Amino acid sequence: MKRRKFIQQLGYAVPVAFALPTLISSCKKNNNDDDDGITTVKKFKDYTVIIVGAGAAGLYAGWYLQERGFNVRILEASDRVGGRVRHLSGFADFDIELGAEEIHGNNSEWYRIVTEQVKANLNEVPKEDFYFFKQDFTDQDEPALKSESFSNQFQEFTKTIQFVENAPLYSGPDLTVESVFSTSGISWNMFGVANGLLGNEFGTSNNRLSIKGLAEEDARWSSGDESYELKDKTLLTVLETKFAAILPKVELNTQVKKIDYSGDKITLTDQQNKSYQADRVIITVPLTVLKDGDINFNPGLPSTKVDAYSNIGMGGGVKAIFKFSTAFWNEITSEKLGSVIGYNEVPELWATNYGRGNDPILTTFIMGEKGEQFSSMSQQDAKGFILGHLDNIFGNNIASQSLLQDGFHLMDWGKAPFIRGAYSYPMVGGGLIFRKELAASVSDRLFFAGEATHYDGHSGTVHGAIETGIRAVDELESSIL
Numbered sequence: 290m291k292r293r294k295f296i297q298q299l300g301y302a303v304p305v306a307f308a309l310p311t312l313i314s315s316c317k318k319n320n321n322d323d324d325d326g327i328t329t330v331k332k333f334k335d336y337t338v339i340i341v342g343a344g345a346a347g348l349y350a351g352w353y354l355q356e357r358g359f360n361v362r363i364l365e366a367s368d369r370v371g372g373r374v375r376h377l378s379g380f381a382d383f384d385i386e387l388g389a390e391e392i393h394g395n396n397s398e399w400y401r402i403v404t405e406q407v408k409a410n411l412n413e414v415p416k417e418d419f420y421f422f423k424q425d426f427t428d429q430d431e432p433a434l435k436s437e438s439f440s441n442q443f444q445e446f447t448k449t450i451q452f453v454e455n456a457p458l459y460s461g462p463d464l465t466v467e468s469v470f471s472t473s474g475i476s477w478n479m480f481g482v483a484n485g486l487l488g489n490e491f492g493t494s495n496n497r498l499s500i501k502g503l504a505e506e507d508a509r510w511s512s513g514d515e516s517y518e519l520k521d522k523t524l525l526t527v528l529e530t531k532f533a534a535i536l537p538k539v540e541l542n543t544q545v546k547k548i549d550y551s552g553d554k555i556t557l558t559d560q561q562n563k564s565y566q567a568d569r570v571i572i573t574v575p576l577t578v579l580k581d582g583d584i585n586f587n588p589g590l591p592s593t594k595v596d597a598y599s600n601i602g603m604g605g606g607v608k609a610i611f612k613f614s615t616a617f618w619n620e621i622t623s624e625k626l627g628s629v630i631g632y633n634e635v636p637e638l639w640a641t642n643y644g645r646g647n648d649p650i651l652t653t654f655i656m657g658e659k660g661e662q663f664s665s666m667s668q669q670d671a672k673g674f675i676l677g678h679l680d681n682i683f684g685n686n687i688a689s690q691s692l693l694q695d696g697f698h699l700m701d702w703g704k705a706p707f708i709r710g711a712y713s714y715p716m717v718g719g720g721l722i723f724r725k726e727l728a729a730s731v732s733d734r735l736f737f738a739g740e741a742t743h744y745d746g747h748s749g750t751v752h753g754a755i756e757t758g759i760r761a762v763d764e765l766e767s768s769i770l
């Protein structure tokens with residue numbers, strides 16, 4: 290995702306240094322930082338902690354707990370680690386990220402892991418590479434793709450950009466972005482630009498995203514406004530390298546169905562009725578998994594927790610990847626094609642191979658309502674429709690003509706069995722207060738992590754997920770000390 294790039298590029302959402310408080314400082318603790326460090330380590334060894342889910346949050350929490358001396362097990366429903374960090378190998382001459390792609394900002398533990406610990410090479414994502422799909426904001430006919438500087442000549446376009454720039458400063462009633470846009474007096478032709486830059490970036494669409502929630506989350510963003518991509522590694526390789534010591538503790542194909550915390554020990558039961566005992570549990574599953582009641586809790590979760598997950602959104606989203614015989618977009622755009630925004634049906638797409646490989650690849654990033662529409666089709670139909678839209682964007686049926694056989698891959702996150710959606714977003718009637726409730730521990734024995742529990746503005750990101758892992762471990766440790 291290219292989330293926040295645009296907003297931050299324009300300098301509106303870069304917050305005054307918001308302290309990343311205890312998260313990062315606590316992360317620097319080591320086993321000997323207490324007066325009686327050795328005793329503490331011994332004490333922690335007596336505690337078995339089970340982590341549910343081996344995505345970024347679960348892996349970090351597991352690794353960190355093990356470093357602190359705890360006895361750790363990680364139960365993962367799927368047959369792989371990484372969760373929403375996942376790539377496609379063998380499709381092109383480089384690995385393509387199917388989930389998280391960019392590292393947002395350089396002020397995070399995740400950025401430090403990537404650069405200082407795993408020492409991965411990065412490409413900084415340029416800030417000036419936007420192209421906009423012309424939808425009647427000019428009188429001229431061809432070509433339909435316009436660079437940002439060209440687009441800036443047109444009033445409806447600049448008014449839309451102002452709308453996007455001002456969205457993080459919104460302080461009116463709690464409405465969807467679309468409701469506020471519809472009363473802004475801006476031509477409806479600009480809908481696609483506003484949706485591509487706001488709703489889609491937040492993993493949804495403007496008709497679902499709360500503009501107030503967007504502003505609230507953006508004000509807390511503190512990881513910095515640059516974005517990076519890995520040059521010659523994948524995000525999963527980074528996770529696997531950093532967390533190598535905890536990988537043997539991950540038990541795959543183990544879907545937790547029940548968590549009974551009524552007794553002295555917490556008992557977890559998996560899909561095969563096998564049970565596991567723990568003193569503490571950290572739950573890192575995606576929001577949809579909690580919403581859908583995959584896990585039966587005994588006693589039931591408090592009503593505040595149920596309210597919390599009901600008031601945070603998470604919907605479908607797809608990344609459809611296309612491989613072509615030629616980078617035809619180079620003929621159409623005078624400059625390098627970065628992100629293309631503004632087409633209603635395909636809110637954002639970008640050329641994926643820059644700085645990574647030679648095969649001409651376009652990734653389409655279609656979140657929320659539009660993503661769910663493609664998800665409801667057969668793969669073949671989705672391919673045909675999206676390709677047709679690429680033809681509209683680039684003209685002359687060039688996309689259809691250049692597509693290679695087997696040059697299509699659809700990653701439908703709504704259909705990933707244990708994820709079932711893209712990432713969490715603020716809904717109307719919601720707010721960070723609900724993320725805080727979602728994050729709160731239950732009886733000092735169940736702890737909650739995962740991107741949706743980030744209440745300081747970094748939800749929906751990998752670095753945010755990692756920060757929640759750190760927070761949950763800190764809370765767990767405090768429950769013992």
Ligand SMILES: Cc1cc2nc3c(=O)[nH]c(=O)nc-3n(C[C@H](O)[C@H](O)[C@H](O)COP(=O)(O)OP(=O)(O)OC[C@H]3O[C@@H](n4cnc5c(N)ncnc54)[C@H](O)[C@@H]3O)c2cc1C
Nearest residue numbers: 290342344345346366372373389390391545739740750751
């Ligand atoms: C298309 C897309 C693009 C994105 N782009 C970016 C980006 O560019 N930059 C960025 O920073 N972030 C991006 N994100 C968001 C980022 O991927 C997530 O915020 C982050 O990876 C979430 O990590 P997590 O640990 O919270 O959850 P997950 O990675 O979802 O991990 C949760 C794990 O729990 C497991 N699980 C579920 N149910 C059970 C159960 N009952 N028992 C046991 N295990 C269970 C799941 O299988 C999963 O492995 C993107 C996400 C998507 C989908």
